[in-house]
Amino acid sequence: MDAYKAIVTKRDTRSFTDEGVAEDVLQRLLQAGRMAGSAKNLQPCRFVVVDDTDTATKVAGCGQFSAWIPTAPLNIAVVIPADGREFDAGRAAQNIMVAANAEGLASCPVTMHDNDCVLDVLGIPAGHRVSIVIAIGHPGEGPRSRGPAGARLSLDDYVHRSRW
Amino acid sequence: MDAYKAIVTKRDTRSFTDEGVAEDVLQRLLQAGRMAGSAKNLQPCRFVVVDDTDTATKVAGCGQFSAWIPTAPLNIAVVIPADGREFDAGRAAQNIMVAANAEGLASCPVTMHDNDCVLDVLGIPAGHRVSIVIAIGHPGEGPRSRGPAGARLSLDDYVHRSRW
Numbered sequence: 164m165d166a167y168k169a170i171v172t173k174r175d176t177r178s179f180t181d182e183g184v185a186e187d188v189l190q191r192l193l194q195a196g197r198m199a200g201s202a203k204n205l206q207p208c209r210f211v212v213v214d215d216t217d218t219a220t221k222v223a224g225c226g227q228f229s230a231w232i233p234t235a236p237l238n239i240a241v242v243i244p245a246d247g248r249e250f251d252a253g254r255a256a257q258n259i260m261v262a263a264n265a266e267g268l269a270s271c272p273v274t275m276h277d278n279d280c281v282l283d284v285l286g287i288p289a290g291h292r293v294s295i296v297i298a299i300g301h302p303g304e305g306p307r308s309r310g311p312a313g314a315r316l317s318l319d320d321y322v323h324r325s326r327w
Numbered sequence: 328m329d330a331y332k333a334i335v336t337k338r339d340t341r342s343f344t345d346e347g348v349a350e351d352v353l354q355r356l357l358q359a360g361r362m363a364g365s366a367k368n369l370q371p372c373r374f375v376v377v378d379d380t381d382t383a384t385k386v387a388g389c390g391q392f393s394a395w396i397p398t399a400p401l402n403i404a405v406v407i408p409a410d411g412r413e414f415d416a417g418r419a420a421q422n423i424m425v426a427a428n429a430e431g432l433a434s435c436p437v438t439m440h441d442n443d444c445v446l447d448v449l450g451i452p453a454g455h456r457v458s459i460v461i462a463i464g465h466p467g468e469g470p471r472s473r474g475p476a477g478a479r480l481s482l483d484d485y486v487h488r489s490r491w
Contacts, residue, residue, distance in 0.1 A: 166429035167355060169330035170422050175364040190482075191331060197485050199421060200339040202438065206480055211487045218489055242491075250458060253417020257363060258334050261425065265330035274366065286490040294414060316370055318354075321361045323375045325382055326450040327406075 169265040176269035177231055177298060178305025183214070184237045188266050192239070192299070195262035199255040207247040208255040208294075211240040211285050218284065222296060225280035229273045235298035240275075240285060245292050252294035259297055269302035333429040340433035341395055341462060342469025347378070348401045352430050356403070356463070359426035363419040371411040372419040372458075375404040375449050382448065386460060389444035393437045399462035404439075404449060409456050416458035423461055433466035 184192075189212065196210055213219050214237050222240070223232040232238055239259060243252050260270045273296045275281045281293045348356075353376065360374055377383050378401050386404070387396040396402055403423060407416050424434045437460045439445045445457045 164330045166328045166330040166333035167359065167426055170359045170426055171362040173362065173364070175368075193482060193486050195331065195334045197479055197482055198335040198337065200337070200424075200436070202436075204339075204478065206485075208485070209487065209491075210485055211489075211491060213489060215489060248417075249413040250417040250420070253412075253414040254421040256414070257418040257421040258425070260364075261422070262331055262334055272364070272366075285487075288491065314368065315361055318357060318361055321370075321372070321374055322357050323373065323449075325375075325377060325379060327373075327375060327452065 164265040169261050173261050173264040175271045176302060177271040178303035179235050179269060179298070179300030180303050182236065182301045184268065184299060188268070189237065191266070192259050192262050195258040196241070196255040199251070199258045201251040201254070202248055207243045207251050209242045211242060211287065213238040213240065213285070221284040222281055225275045225277045225284060226273055227276045229275070229296070232273060232296065232298055235300045237299040239297045239299065240281065241294045241297065242287055242291050243294050245290050247292070249294055256295050256297055263299050267301070268299055270297055270299045272297050328429040333425050337425050337428040339435045340466060341435040342467035343399050343433060343462070343464030344467050346400065346465045348432065348463060352432070353401065355430070356423050356426050359422040360403075360405070360419040363415070363422045365415040365418070366412055371407045371415055373406045375406060375451065377402040377404065377449070385448040386445055389439045389441045389448060390437055391440045393439070393460070396437060396460065396462055399464045401463040403461045403463065404445065405458045405461065406451055406455050407458050409454050411456070413458055420459050420461055427463050431465070432463055434461055434463045436461050
């Protein structure tokens with residue numbers, strides 16, 4: 164898929180079919196996350212791949228709005244040091260999600276409100292934070308996650324020229 | 328450009344020619360930023376476009392490692408509420424930078440260490456934070472920003488399966 168199309172058509176979507184994500188596709192998603200730049204090239208992000216329902220169900224218990232996580236055949240936890248930059252995690256996560264969109268996959272980021280819980284479930288050492296969990300799968304028939312599909316303010320509301 | 332290629336070939340690069348960025352290209356970059364998803368669809372990001380050297384020089388004075396900013400023909404400040412999520416700013420910034428790469432443009436994110444300074448220079452209301460400034464332009468002949476081009480840990484260093 165064309166890069167610009169993959170970027171602007173990506174919607175956070177949390178409705179999936181049961182079909183799994185092929186291993187070669189997963190490898191491209193991980194590579195997309197790996198290649199995201201980071202401040203001082205510190206490469207702070209690590210990825211924990213969750214593709215079994217038991218683990219996904221436990222992860223789901225660590226967030227306030229995450230009960231649906233096990234409906235995704237694939238989840239990727241993006242982990243950074245506790246003092247790492249969320250900005251860099253956002254860069255890596257967006258790379259993964261745009262690459263997923265280019266593969267015809269739906270995805271949605273999910274906040275883990277109880278970090279200690281998810282560290283424990285995934286065996287992640289103390290001193291880390293799960294910045295986000297990305298749920299990924301083939302798009303289902305359900306509604307998109309939030310309001311009208313892709314509702315956005317106008318570009319004029321986003322942009323200032325030279326000064327605010 | 329193919330989406331996956333645009334994602335994995337993007338390098339943070341801070342060497343630019345003098346050639347400006349065409350307005351239609353700029354509009355696509357801004358649209359890419361606008362279409363990034365955000366937590367609860369809060370759409371926290373705003374973009375201040377800086378394409379004059381005088382303003383860029385003033386912005387450069389607000390960071391510790393940003394003296395080179397005016398060498399970029401285009402800079403986009405990504406602004407969020409002071410209590411906004413840096414993760415969402417990272418998503419928007421990455422969209423802009425991957426879209427730029429697909430247009431054949433180089434880009435590099437720059438931290439503004441003195442937020443009050445850059446709010447003042449760009450006339451941004453109090454209660455906001457400039458999460459990042461993205462310098463953008465046609466790639467020059469200079470070296471890339473950090474170490475060997477694209478140096479990354481191996482994918483194995485990034486990825487854990489099911490458990491850390």
